[in-house]
Amino acid sequence: MNTRQIILDTETTGLYPNSGDRMVEFAGLEMVNRQLTRNTLHLYIHPDRDIPDEAAAVHGITLADLEEKNAPKFEQVGRQIADFLRGAELIIHNAKFDVGFLDMEFGRMGLPTVEELGCKVTDTLGMAREMFPGQKASLDALCTRFDVDRSKRVFHGALIDCELLGEVYLAMTRGQFDLMADHGGEAGGSYAAAKIQRPAHLKVLGANETELAAHEAYLDTLDKITEGKCVWRTEADA
Incomplete structure (x- = not known):
């Protein structure tokens, strides 16, 4: 298996990409042959609008924070994100949400959609619902099920969520790659x-x-x- 995979998550100003909400954080962790590489893309993004208090309460990102970081607007980093994703399998929890925001932001710049970039999308939320019907399928619930430590997760940050999702995804798919x-x-x-x-000359260590x-x-x-x-x-x- 040589597929290039990217564990992906975003944070936004709200829930509706086609009603004025924008992206404020992007994170992607590259994985090849089920091993994380050093190729990581993590960006804070100025949404060019306000961030509602209810959204900031979820991810902990305020407009003042982004302005202090001198965060770029999406138009400045959109092509970098598109090039990073191109041709990869994207591992996303609740993929419809993140892909919706990516396609909206790409569309504002005239860039290709996620599908047009040749990306395959794997939704771990759908996987979890199929594997554990009738049970909670949130990232928190899956971390508990697979004994993934989420003690450092104070807010729903894109980078920490990617790190947790990577461990959860490997645990969910481990049975496909073990002794079968x-x-x-x-x-x-x-x-x-x-x-x-x-061979007789090899020593066996119990x-x-x-x-x-x-x-x-x-x-x-x-x-x-x-x-x-x-x-x-x-x-x-x-």
Whole structure:
């Protein structure tokens, strides 16, 4: 898997991109082969309008803050954002909201939409509702479900939300990439490699108690994701 993915989030002045609300923060974290890279784009953006108190209470960003930071307007950074996103798979929680604002802001500049940039959009909100029907699917709820530490999240900032969403997304999709021998691919290859006879000169180091406990905790997480169908434990019990 060589897909370039971007964990993405935005903060805005309100909920309605087609009724005058604007973007005030953008964050994107690049991930390749399920590993975060150093290619990150984080911008505070002057909305060229007021920021209602109810919006500031959510993300903690005020117009005074943006003016003190000398934050650019979207017209100054829109092309940079578009180039950063081009051709990537975008991992977004409640993607309709963020894509709506991006398309609105791009449209004001005559830039291509997210779709026209060749981006695939993966909505983790939809994924969560499908995986856990009838249960809470907010980012906070998913952090709790997957034991992701959100203690540093005081406000709904785009950057911290991206960091949390990255961990949640990896946990949600882990079952697709672990030891699934019957599906082949990377995981199947790893499983098959374990059966190759070990050369006599290689020394075997057994896991200590701490490592074994960590391994069991990891398998517990896989059991949650696969509803008790963790392949490692299935094979061990066979």
